Amino acid sequence: MFYRLSGTYHTSYEADRKLWKIPTDRWLVVAVLLLALLAPLYVSPLYLGSYVLPWVIWSAAALSLTLLMGLAGQLHFGFAAVMAIGAYASIHLVRFGVPFELALLLSGLIAAVIGAVFGGAALRVKGLYLVMATLAMQYLVDWVVVNVPAISGGAHATLRTPAVSFLFMPVESLAARYWLALGWAVLLTVFFMNVKRTSFGRALVAIRDKDFAAAVIGVDPFKTKLMAFFTSSFMGGVTGAILAFCFYRAVTPEQFGFNVSIQLVAMVLVGGLGSVIGSWLGAGFVLLAPIFLTNLVSGLAAAGWVPVSQNFLSHLPLMIYGAMIIGFLLLEPLGLAKIYDNIRKYFLVWPFRHARS
Amino acid sequence: MAYFLELLISGALTGLMYSLVALGFVLIYKSAGVPNLAQGALVMTAGYAVWLVMAWGLNVWIAIPIAAAIMFGFGLVVERLLLRRMVGQPVIMVVMLTLGLEILLRGLVPGVLGSTPKPIDLGIDFAPIIIGDVFINRTSLYGGIVALLLVGASLLFFRTRLGTKLRAVSDDHVSSWAVGISVERAIGISWGLAGIAAVVAGALWGSSQGVDWTLSTLLFPAVAVVILGGVDSVPGVVVGGILVGVLGTVIPGYLDSVAGGSTRDVVTSLIILLTIMVRPFGIFGREDIERI
Numbered sequence: 001m002f003y004r005l006s007g008t009y010h011t012s013y014e015a016d017r018k019l020w021k022i023p024t025d026r027w028l029v030v031a032v033l034l035l036a037l038l039a040p041l042y043v044s045p046l047y048l049g050s051y052v053l054p055w056v057i058w059s060a061a062a063l064s065l066t067l068l069m070g071l072a073g074q075l076h077f078g079f080a081a082v083m084a085i086g087a088y089a090s091i092h093l094v095r096f097g098v099p100f101e102l103a104l105l106l107s108g109l110i111a112a113v114i115g116a117v118f119g120g121a122a123l124r125v126k127g128l129y130l131v132m133a134t135l136a137m138q139y140l141v142d143w144v145v146v147n148v149p150a151i152s153g154g155a156h157a158t159l160r161t162p163a164v165s166f167l168f169m170p171v172e173s174l175a176a177r178y179w180l181a182l183g184w185a186v187l188l189t190v191f192f193m194n195v196k197r198t199s200f201g202r203a204l205v206a207i208r209d210k211d212f213a214a215a216v217i218g219v220d221p222f223k224t225k226l227m228a229f230f231t232s233s234f235m236g237g238v239t240g241a242i243l244a245f246c247f248y249r250a251v252t253p254e255q256f257g258f259n260v261s262i263q264l265v266a267m268v269l270v271g272g273l274g275s276v277i278g279s280w281l282g283a284g285f286v287l288l289a290p291i292f293l294t295n296l297v298s299g300l301a302a303a304g305w306v307p308v309s310q311n312f313l314s315h316l317p318l319m320i321y322g323a324m325i326i327g328f329l330l331l332e333p334l335g336l337a338k339i340y341d342n343i344r345k346y347f348l349v350w351p352f353r354h355a356r357s
Numbered sequence: 358m359a360y361f362l363e364l365l366i367s368g369a370l371t372g373l374m375y376s377l378v379a380l381g382f383v384l385i386y387k388s389a390g391v392p393n394l395a396q397g398a399l400v401m402t403a404g405y406a407v408w409l410v411m412a413w414g415l416n417v418w419i420a421i422p423i424a425a426a427i428m429f430g431f432g433l434v435v436e437r438l439l440l441r442r443m444v445g446q447p448v449i450m451v452v453m454l455t456l457g458l459e460i461l462l463r464g465l466v467p468g469v470l471g472s473t474p475k476p477i478d479l480g481i482d483f484a485p486i487i488i489g490d491v492f493i494n495r496t497s498l499y500g501g502i503v504a505l506l507l508v509g510a511s512l513l514f515f516r517t518r519l520g521t522k523l524r525a526v527s528d529d530h531v532s533s534w535a536v537g538i539s540v541e542r543a544i545g546i547s548w549g550l551a552g553i554a555a556v557v558a559g560a561l562w563g564s565s566q567g568v569d570w571t572l573s574t575l576l577f578p579a580v581a582v583v584i585l586g587g588v589d590s591v592p593g594v595v596v597g598g599i600l601v602g603v604l605g606t607v608i609p610g611y612l613d614s615v616a617g618g619s620t621r622d623v624v625t626s627l628i629i630l631l632t633i634m635v636r637p638f639g640i641f642g643r644e645d646i647e648r649i
Contacts, residue, residue: 319461
């Protein structure tokens with residue numbers, strides 16, 4: 001087959017340090033990128049708008065969170081609140097007359113500062129207590145957003161996003177919104193793959209593995225953790241703004257509730273902690289699997305093949321979602337990234353399985 | 358003044374009812390070291406179990422022990438099937454597993470048994486007790502008393518032979534194995550006991566607000582109670598419960614009209630945040646000493 005290491009020799013350190021060492025991997029990335037770029041041409045608007053676009057945006061969100069949870073090992077159960085800050089900040093900035101490009105950056109900065117303040121407050125603790133502290137952040141931000149009319153436009157109000165253009169391209173048509181979201185997600189992906197190879201990324205990993213040990217070798221735990229919260233919240237804030245402008249277009253506080261935070265953590269875990277491909281696969285899986293399975297069962301129920309009540313059907317996505325989290329944690333704790341890796345390794349040496357390294 | 362007193366008393370009683378939920382959390386954390394974020398859903402399931410047994414036409418006082426037996430078994434099963442495979446995994450895995458269980462139960466139980474609120478009639482008079490100008494809700498009063506009794510019972514339980522084993526397990530798993538205590542069984546029993554505590558909480562909360570999925574949202578105040586009182590302290594549940602209940606009732610009682618509603622969640626969040634910043638292990642909790 002085409003997919004193998006045979007004939008690929010890395011004769012220099014540069015060649016061995018490449019992001020994609022195997023030519024086939026490189027071509028695969030190019031092919032997937034082309035497919036994604038051309039998606040508006042061959043995917044029907046219904047599927048593009050309600051499946052592919054949210055997948056791309058949630059992948060960006062999962063990437064932002066996995067920088068914090070996977071690389072730096074800091075648990076965050078209030079990430080939807082960070083995205084809410086970004087979303088609301090960007091809308092208000094644009095309404096205030098700030099150009100959209102600048103508003104995206106500023107909303108990311110605002111989310112980063114607030115996220116880092118909360119993170120800094122919780123930095124004395126780790127594990128369970130960090131979970132609880134970030135949970136409290138989620139509820140606090142939720143409350144502020146709902147109860148300050150200047151932010152949300154009053155409780156139960158929806159805030160429409162104003163019409164904007166990005167680099168002179170109006171973010172109005174579905175394709176334009178999709179390309180903007182895709183561009184951001186690809187940017188995050190490239191950043192994430194490279195940050196793992198910088199001193200900052202290595203410091204994060206050192207902190208994750210053991211913060212005392214990292215301190216001994218000269219990595220300042222407080223500074224690094226704070227930087228991790230800052231970077232991750234910046235990415236999350238911009239993703240929240242992208243989510244508001246490209247997907248929801250009318251924002252309510254419920255779109256950034258506690259359940260969304262859980263969903264994000266589920267995406268990161270189902271995909272595999274700290275993995276790039278895992279973030280994409282996990283976001284798609286957590287987002288789409290309950291929808292498809294529920295459609296399947298309700299189709300079967302409509303055909304009269306399985307006797308289930310309407311009430312059962314309406315609770316089915318929740319069941320599938322919960323069962324999915326439990327199933328992955330028990331059966332494949334390393335997530336979809338590990339499954340992908342297994343398959344890839346299988347094909348690398350196929351059909352000589354005994355040659356597997 | 359009467360308004361303040363009423364808020365104070367109803368807050369303290371509500372807080373004691375929170376501590377019923379929190380007790381299950383502490384029982385499991387104390388023996389297994391597992392933060393059980395599914396305790397809210399466990400309370401909801403227990404409420405449904407009580408309702409289900411009562412729907413067979415049984416008296417409520419017979420139904421509650423049967424439901425307790427069911428939930429004890431359920432706790433054992435959860436521990437055996439899910440949590441035992443998580444031994445030695447990082448805390449994020451365990452937290453997410455219990456959250457997954459919570460989501461699953463929140464979908465499965467109302468999905469199968471119906472999502473309209475189910476009544477549980479404990480035979481408690483709905484008319485409040487009136488002392489002077491102060492109205493006291495009877496359900497909360499009995500709930501508070503039951504909570505105190507249950508916490509007292511668990512304190513006594515930790516002095517029995519089985520309870521001593523559980524305390525040993527909470528101290529150190531390996532040493533407990535070495536002296537011949539079955540750690541697995543002890544942790545299983547603690548899950549079963551948490552199931553029983555959930556039945557009491559589910560019956561009382563269910564009688565005051567009906568049994569539906571909203572019972573699982575009790576998790577959040579219960580978490581605040583546990584963090585404030587100390588995550589491995591049974592008496593801490595009472596003190597933390599009363600504090601969370603009083604602060605979460607008195608402050609919204611005055612602020613809700615000014616700040617626009619649901620300040621209770623804010624107070625609860627602030628309690629969690631401040632506790633974690635000032636004294637992460639809570640009022641009565643044991644400070645973790647981490648080995649490098």
